[in-house]
Amino acid sequence: MNTLDSPSGLPPKELEPTRQRILEAARAEFAAHGLAGARIDRIARTASASKERLYAYYRHKAELFSAVLELNLIEFARAVAQDAGASLPEFAGALYDHSVAHPEYLRMIDWANLEGRDVINPPLALIEDFHAERVRGVIALQADGSVDASWDPDHLNALVFGIVSCWIHEPAAALAADRAPDADTIAARRASVVRAVERLIG
Amino acid sequence: MNTLDSPSGLPPKELEPTRQRILEAARAEFAAHGLAGARIDRIARTASASKERLYAYYRHKAELFSAVLELNLIEFARAVAQDAGASLPEFAGALYDHSVAHPEYLRMIDWANLEGRDVINPPLALIEDFHAERVRGVIALQADGSVDASWDPDHLNALVFGIVSCWIHEPAAALAADRAPDADTIAARRASVVRAVERLIG
DNA sequence: GTACCAAAACGAACTAGTTCGTTTGGTATA
DNA sequence: TATACCAAACGAACTAGTTCGTTTTGGTAC
Numbered sequence: 001m002n003t004l005d006s007p008s009g010l011p012p013k014e015l016e017p018t019r020q021r022i023l024e025a026a027r028a029e030f031a032a033h034g035l036a037g038a039r040i041d042r043i044a045r046t047a048s049a050s051k052e053r054l055y056a057y058y059r060h061k062a063e064l065f066s067a068v069l070e071l072n073l074i075e076f077a078r079a080v081a082q083d084a085g086a087s088l089p090e091f092a093g094a095l096y097d098h099s100v101a102h103p104e105y106l107r108m109i110d111w112a113n114l115e116g117r118d119v120i121n122p123p124l125a126l127i128e129d130f131h132a133e134r135v136r137g138v139i140a141l142q143a144d145g146s147v148d149a150s151w152d153p154d155h156l157n158a159l160v161f162g163i164v165s166c167w168i169h170e171p172a173a174a175l176a177a178d179r180a181p182d183a184d185t186i187a188a189r190r191a192s193v194v195r196a197v198e199r200l201i202g
Numbered sequence: 203m204n205t206l207d208s209p210s211g212l213p214p215k216e217l218e219p220t221r222q223r224i225l226e227a228a229r230a231e232f233a234a235h236g237l238a239g240a241r242i243d244r245i246a247r248t249a250s251a252s253k254e255r256l257y258a259y260y261r262h263k264a265e266l267f268s269a270v271l272e273l274n275l276i277e278f279a280r281a282v283a284q285d286a287g288a289s290l291p292e293f294a295g296a297l298y299d300h301s302v303a304h305p306e307y308l309r310m311i312d313w314a315n316l317e318g319r320d321v322i323n324p325p326l327a328l329i330e331d332f333h334a335e336r337v338r339g340v341i342a343l344q345a346d347g348s349v350d351a352s353w354d355p356d357h358l359n360a361l362v363f364g365i366v367s368c369w370i371h372e373p374a375a376a377l378a379a380d381r382a383p384d385a386d387t388i389a390a391r392r393a394s395v396v397r398a399v400e401r402l403i404g
Numbered sequence: 405g406t407a408c409c410a411a412a413a414c415g416a417a418c419t420a421g422t423t424c425g426t427t428t429g430g431t432a433t434a
Numbered sequence: 435t436a437t438a439c440c441a442a443a444c445g446a447a448c449t450a451g452t453t454c455g456t457t458t459t460g461g462t463a464c
Contacts, residue, residue: 163364171329175315192353253440254426
């Protein structure tokens with residue numbers, strides 16, 4: 001029984017729209033400023049909600065952050081699963097596209113990485129599941145011969161992730177360059193990502 | 203004229219040891235907590251200095267952060283230059299070693315990336331120089347045939363950086379796993395980094 | 405249609421604690 | 435005397451989280 005369903009016959013009532021707005025506003029705020037830099041008042045204002053409501057739905061700032069992180073991971077996992085059937089290079093390409101279209105997801109992961117377990121309380125089970133599924137995917141590709149079986153699948157997974165996100169973390173690209181590289185640059189980078197992964201698995 | 207030099211003949215006096223201690227304490231604090239999460243009082247206490255001194259040497263929290271970032275980039279560039287003569291895979295291996303021995307450097311870069319230009323004011327010229335030198339190194343390796351010349355050297359530089367730092371950013375490795383992976387894991391990861399770069403340049 | 409109810413929401417003020425940055429008074433040293 | 439320093443305190447702004455009286459809304463009974 002799905003708890004999201006409304007009881008018998010009734011129209012599926014729009015579930016807690018205020019909570020939803022708060023979560024959405026928090027998403028933008030936390031992705032932009034992290035936990036320490038985010039402002040509760042700003043989140044409430046953006047959500048067109050009162051602080052009283054915010055604290056009615058979430059106990060702490062940190063709890064709200066965790067909720068955002070969890071939501072992001074779930075959506076990210078779903079987006080990733082979309083392309084899990086493809087070859088590894090094309091999977092990497094799709095992941096790169098996603099990271100360009102929705103940089104918030106990787107930013108959120110970076111914030112969580114930096115701000116640490118002591119403050120945040122990340123959904124470890126979720127992360128572990130997500131990771132295990134990715135590794136299983138790599139193993140399957142190795143079994144059917146399309147990926148060099150001598151790689152540690154765990155390592156290969158991490159390497160692909162690093163390659164996909166390299167321009168987000170490389171200092172010159174991330175800090176020095178203008179924001180929003182043009183479409184040609186993005187396409188060229190994508191091609192390099194795909195090519196890099198092709199070489200890895202060859 | 204180098205402003206760091208002491209004037210004529212005098213013994214190169216230990217330069218402003220208090221300032222040094224503050225900078226060192228700030229280094230640890232900012233690497234751990236970022237700009238927004240760092241605490242000025244904690245920095246002063248760690249440095250065994252007074253806040254009065256801290257603000258005598260640095261105008262803002264942000265200025266101190268910039269000083270730390272600049273120092274880190276300079277030292278990082280020096281460490282990188284150490285191994286610039288090696289082959290690209292061994293260079294990547296050395297960089298990986300460095301990132302394991304001194305994670306603060308990459309953390310600092312990540313903080314700067316996330317907290318953004320609006321707040322921080324990164325030493326752009328330094329970053330640009332550093333980047334340009336790395337790219338020149340890649341071009342040289344391409345010229346002598348040890349690296350596939352069909353790569354955009356700029357891209358290859360970023361890819362290597364992404365590969366080296368992949369376990370710092372991959373969510374499962376960074377969030378879920380215990381801190382401080384054992385020596386065997388570290389060695390195995392290093393080998394994978396080297397192998398990955400070998401495949402790229404082949 | 406009207407009276408009524410309970411939950412959800414508003415909004416504005418308020419508490420209590422924190423934090424940056426400044427100032428003050430005093431000590432050691434050269 | 436001048437410089438570097440410290441310990442302590444202070445002010446002002448900010449921030450997380452709370453409280454409370456009022457209003458809105460959706461539903462039900464009469």
